[in-house]
Amino acid sequence: MSVAYLCLGSNLEDREKNLLWALALLSREINLEKTSSVYETEPVDCEEQLFFLNLVCRITTTLNPRELLYLAKVIENKMGRIPSRQINAPRPIDIDILFYDMQIIKSNDLIIPHPRLVERAFVLIPLSEIAPELVHPEFGSSVVELVSRVEGCGGVQKYN
Numbered sequence: 001m002s003v004a005y006l007c008l009g010s011n012l013e014d015r016e017k018n019l020l021w022a023l024a025l026l027s028r029e030i031n032l033e034k035t036s037s038v039y040e041t042e043p044v045d046c047e048e049q050l051f052f053l054n055l056v057c058r059i060t061t062t063l064n065p066r067e068l069l070y071l072a073k074v075i076e077n078k079m080g081r082i083p084s085r086q087i088n089a090p091r092p093i094d095i096d097i098l099f100y101d102m103q104i105i106k107s108n109d110l111i112i113p114h115p116r117l118v119e120r121a122f123v124l125i126p127l128s129e130i131a132p133e134l135v136h137p138e139f140g141s142s143v144v145e146l147v148s149r150v151e152g153c154g155g156v157q158k159y160n
Contacts, residue, residue, distance in 0.1 A: 001031070001060040004068060005098040005131065007114070007123050008055050011043065012092045015053040016159075018079065022093045023057065025075045030061040030068075036126035042155035044120065049090050053159055056098070056126040065100045069110055072097065098123065102137045113138060118146050121153045 006026070010018035016038065023032060035057045043049040061068060072095035079093045098114045105112040113136060117123045124147045127134070132144045139146070147153070 001062060002101045004059050004061060004100040005127060006057050006059060007096045007098055009052045009094045010092055011050045011052040012090050018092050019053055019055055022075055022079060022095060029071055030059045032057055032059055034058040034130045036129040038159040039122060039126050039156050040159040041122035054122045054126060056130060058130055065105055065110060065112060068097060104137055119150065121150045121156045124150055125156045
């Protein structure tokens, strides 16, 4: 079994329901081990949108990284996400692979660890809740250390 961390986000329709639905769909194919609290976050690089709800989960799976990416895209499609040319367009669900067994993968269609996770408080704060000592394989820093370096933490608040 491999261990992976995923970030889920939604800023359309019933955001909380979307997160729960995505987790339910994921759990049909993978083992959902731990889930962070839900956080409400300001949109990044797209200010004229609704705020997002985000969470991070730890999973175990027999799927390889590409199969896991495929599963994420199938779920996004099933939940109504329409591919857009607009970067960071509003969406009912977004599922990103943050880490996969501490592997480093760099290809045209898949980059692990997620290339922008060290810049994103909306990823690092929920991740620090469930895996504070997890070490980024490229930077050698723990998630807690990465949180202390990221800007914009004030735009990430626990939801409910």
